[in-house]
Amino acid sequence: MKNIVLIGFMGTGKSAIGRKLAACLDREFVDTDAEIENITGKTIAKLFACDGEIRFRSEETLMVKKLAKQENLVIATGGGMVLNPENVRLLSQNGVFICLTCKSEVICQRIKNKKSRPLLLKGNLFTRVNELLNERSEAYSIAEYTIDTGSCAIEEAIEQIVNYLQEKDYL
Ligand code: S3P
Numbered sequence: 001m002k003n004i005v006l007i008g009f010m011g012t013g014k015s016a017i018g019r020k021l022a023a024c025l026d027r028e029f030v031d032t033d034a035e036i037e038n039i040t041g042k043t044i045a046k047l048f049a050c051d052g053e054i055r056f057r058s059e060e061t062l063m064v065k066k067l068a069k070q071e072n073l074v075i076a077t078g079g080g081m082v083l084n085p086e087n088v089r090l091l092s093q094n095g096v097f098i099c100l101t102c103k104s105e106v107i108c109q110r111i112k113n114k115k116s117r118p119l120l121l122k123g124n125l126f127t128r129v130n131e132l133l134n135e136r137s138e139a140y141s142i143a144e145y146t147i148d149t150g151s152c153a154i155e156e157a158i159e160q161i162v163n164y165l166q167e168k169d170y171l
Contacts (some may be wrong), residue, residue, distance in 0.1 A: 001097040003096070004025075004074045009101070010111060030073050035063055088104070097142055098164075
């Protein structure tokens, strides 16, 4: 069975929903950021600070190469994963992309007190989130199904994703 690949901006719920979705489908769950932290022994914030974004992005692609060979996974990607067309190409070979989205107000509310996202530390949070969302809208549009996680509870989001996957015979 194809991997279920959750994409979307920071704070849209990829990790929280991915973990529960995997449990619900009895599949293995992989959070790419958490895996990169395990492999490098550094938090994402520390990896960015010590080694730079380029190193982080190359760790992401190494991770994708590994995951693309597997099946039956639920994968929560980092918000910038789909910016690299090579990552998209690899993951799409054996994966279905589901995008989680929500309004920038909701994203800011969810992440305003967290210091773990290096790309959002500078300047005004709301402005920065909107700027990045605009830059990335095309990248996120590769998903074949998109769900707004700001307007429903986690359980409802999962139900809708499962319904979609069943309809399309992915399960
Ligand atoms: C990033 C999103 C983060 C993490 C890194 C870069 C991005 O993951 O991979 O800080 O470029 O959007 P989350 O989407 O899980 O916050």
